[in-house]
Amino acid sequence: MTASRHAYRAAIIHMLDDPASSGEQDSYEYFQDGLLVVSDGKIVQLGEAEQLLQTLPADVPVTHYPNHLITAGFVDTHIHYPQTEMIASYGEQLLDWLNNYTFPTEQAFADANHAKRVATLFLDELMRNGTTTALVFGTVHPESVDAFFTVAQQRKLRMICGKVMMDRNAPDYLTDTPEQSYTQSKQLIEKWHHKDRLAYAVTPRFAPTSTPAQLDQAARLLSEYEGLYLHTHLAENKQECAWVSELFPTSESYLDVYKQHNLLGKRSIFAHGIHLNDTDCCQLRDSESAIAFCPTSNLFLGSGLFNLPMMEQHDVAVGLGTDVGAGTSFSMLQTLNEAYKVMQLQDAKLSPLKSLYLATLGGARALHIDDKVGNLASGSEADFIVLDLNATPLISARMVNASTIEEQLFVLMMLGDDRAIEATYVSGDLAWRKPSA
Template sequence: MKLLLGDLLDFTDDPSKTGLDAVRYLPDGALLIDDQGRIADRGAASDLQSKVSSSVPVYDYRGKLIIPGMIDTHVHYPQTPMIAAYGEQLLTWLTEHAFPTEEAFADYDHAAGVAETFLNELVRNGTTTALVFGTVHPQSVDAFFDKAQERNLRMICGKVMMDRNCPDALKDTAETSYAESKALIDKWHGKDRLQYAVTPRFAPTSTPEQLDACKRLLEEYPTVYMHTHTSENKKECEWVGELFPESSDYIDVYQQAGLLRRRSVLAHGIHLCDRELHALADHKCALAHCPTSNLFIGSGLFPLKRIREHNIHVGMGTDVGAGTSFSMLQTYNEAYKVQQLQGEKLSAYEGLYLATLGGARALDLEGTIGQLETGCEADLVVLDPEATDLMRFRMQHLRSEDVHEKLFALMMLGDDRAIRATWIMGENQHNR
């Protein structure tokens, strides 16, 4: 067992709906971690210290914030080598940068090396769970899961399914994508902390026959995820209309194909109409908000207020490599600005909720991760509000002792340097 001391901060609900009642802040708190890597107890540090044996190791993070491990609900690990590629919008960016980079993942050793770097970056940035795109190659998923399993990480990944409108080297067929995905599900889904996502890249790169193969997989394996893109770019939306003239809109393509349900997570969702939002809500789907990507390749501004009004679960995604940072703190930084540009606000509490409990709800994992709650897996992050000289200076000039003011400054100025420690299932895997 282990005892961690620090200021505890997590959420019991969405603060955009229930306000401060959703915020659970305990200064001078403590977490007791059991020998299975779960949270056994939480409370005041003085209370828990008096309860446990003096032989229990104590990790003293007093003066720092202990939060749940952060959750990235949309990211492409194979695009790590071409993060920050200059100068294009979505469709050209795919053909000029993403597709050529992904061709190299036919080689397992290459994929394993990139997966190692990718997971290092996640853990260093305090991200303990992610919903991840592989490439069309099954070995890209094998390599990723091998590396994630070594670290005992809770990760979700899937083989990309693309049978048209892509280079021949990245093209599969409806039947081969079905067979390869099925074999990967049988091999990996539910193994240790790993789960599988059926992963059609987006509607333009799948024929109706391949989307039907996705549906077959979801029917045969009801606990897997469905992970794809939607309504990221206006030209993309027009292209979908040309390719699927029988569908009333982008979401209707997935709806007619039978791919919308709980555990369906769709990235972006910037240009959705009300009918599409109703459909997502009715089918209990989730959206991944990826602000650094949306700004970097000029896709548009995520309409968070409209989406909240439809009670759709939203998580935060970095979307590396169109996204420009692995840091969920920096992702909030950009999400805040995206709302400002629309005349809306996104508080630090709301942003941290999206990166923790909101992400867990989007992934249907509430009660497992995303909270500092008894019984939850002890994926934890320690945030240092004074990680840099500028952050320390800013904390000295706060106008009040208000926790939100402190958290907002930390999340706007913080990056990987603000991650003092990352704990995975009760084991300390990163220290700064």
């Protein structure tokens, strides 16, 4: 009966709610000496170690992580796996960057073997950085999605991905047609959607590379299958926004393009959303759509500063995205480092608890899977990470002067990266562990 159980002892923190709505003190649960009990891939108990150990059967193994902090696995709400090997490509803003770097890189993903190799590298990086769930772009090639889901399924990961739909304003070698995009997406949906821990995202790249006819086909797919996601880009760059106005002259805004084509909804995730107004925010909230906040790519491409306080004011769901490869790190800790600075530049604050919320439960809520991942509540899937409070000599020295859990979190978010991830667990199994020094 207890053979599949395993317990993990360390300091433990997880988020219960958004600090912006519930208040910081009621938004999290923290155990300075906690115990997490896992069975058959699910969390079955969480509490004070001293109390739970007294009730734990003697044959349940306990893995002790002293001077470590356990939390839920990170949830990345926007990332491009085909761009893994073009990260840190120098010196362009969005539209030139796409033409000069992204499109030539994505051409190779017609080769299934190439796609599988990059998918393997990509998922290795996610595990090394503590990201256990992600919403992922493929390329226009069905082979890219097949390869990604094949590798993700083998690792028992909760992942969401989709084939890019793109029928104009892109090289011929990367374009499809409205009917092709519908047919190929439909085949992938029927093969992969809700298979094990996988889900499918209908993925028009962004409004400028899809005709109205293709956007209508995207909406057709969403209407035909339960639980699909819509994953695309929105209002990232001012030049892009101006281009959208020219291409869709009858639309009142960039978001209105997607609204007119029935693409707003409960599982619609729009990356960036930098250049939005109050009306846009109200429409996002009312449709239960969400925004992926991608600070490292927004700064890298010079796109602008995301207005998180405006989203909070309008009660828009927001998750965090690394947006690799315009994003400059797979690390959600480094992404939070940049998010903090984006807020500082707008005379706003981003607290350590709000940061942890964005990287875990906030992302899970944006994806409507917070009943499965994003916290450590009993019954949740056992995707969790172990953070090393002494990951580097500098972090170790700084932690001596960190007297609260909030301070410890902030140190990890400012100074941490992949070196701070001691271990990553997926469905209760060890998926990655930092090599011994």
